[in-house]
Amino acid sequence: MKTLIVEDDLTSRLMLQKILNPYGECHMAMNGKEAVDAFIIARMEKEPYDLICLDFMMPEMDGPEALRRIRKLEREYGIEENDGVKILMVTIVGKPAQVIDAHRAGATAHMVKPIDQALLLRHLAEFGLLSPGSENA
Numbered sequence: 001m002k003t004l005i006v007e008d009d010l011t012s013r014l015m016l017q018k019i020l021n022p023y024g025e026c027h028m029a030m031n032g033k034e035a036v037d038a039f040i041i042a043r044m045e046k047e048p049y050d051l052i053c054l055d056f057m058m059p060e061m062d063g064p065e066a067l068r069r070i071r072k073l074e075r076e077y078g079i080e081e082n083d084g085v086k087i088l089m090v091t092i093v094g095k096p097a098q099v100i101d102a103h104r105a106g107a108t109a110h111m112v113k114p115i116d117q118a119l120l121l122r123h124l125a126e127f128g129l130l131s132p133g134s135e136n137a
Contacts, residue, residue, distance in 0.1 A: 001129050002042070003027070003051045006035040006066065007090070008058040012113065016053050016090075019117050023130060024050075031058045032066030039070050039085070043077060049085050050129055054107075056091035056098065063089060064098075064105055071106035081106075086127040090115070 001024035007013040008030050017026050027049075029035045035054065042048050052070070056063040067087055074084045089102045089110040099110050109123050124130045 001025075001050045001124075002047065003053065004029060004035060004038055004042075004049045005053045006030075006032065006058070006063070007053070007055045009055070012055070012090075012115075015115055019115065019120060020051075020053075023124070032061030032063060032069075035066045036061070036069045036073075039073065043073075051124070051127070052085055052087045054087055054089050056089060056093075056102075063091075064102060067102065067105045067107060086129065088120075088123060 003020050003024060003026045005013055005016045005026055006029045013028055020026050027038060029038050054063045054066060086108040089107045090113060091098060092113045102110055108127060
């Protein structure tokens with residue numbers, strides 16, 4: 001599994017990396033602009049991301065805008081909706097309107113910080129990114 005962690009907070013980035021590292025390669029971005037750039041480069045190199053953990057509030061470009069741009073790029077690349085990268089929106093505030101907007105924009109799922117490792121791994125299993133039982137490892 002190839003993952004892009006997009007988070008402006010160092011502690012949150014490191015926590016996600018620690019959880020996800022055993023399951024594959026992890027790259028980091030500090031804002032939505034870097035995330036979109038990393039997504040494009042990975043597609044160009046024919047090594048796309050399987051998962052993007054995308055923070056909601058970041059400087060330069062926030063998570064919802066990055067999400068919209070990534071989904072738009074996927075449509076331009078001819079990627080079917082269900083075949084796109086799995087995008088997990090991560091937020092400190094679980095406002096219902098934010099969650100609804102994120103799902104409408106194409107988020108696969110969302111989580112509220114602090115990250116619950118067991119829940120994160122269950123999401124990955126539901127996305128088909130972990131083999132059955134590996135979320136309990």
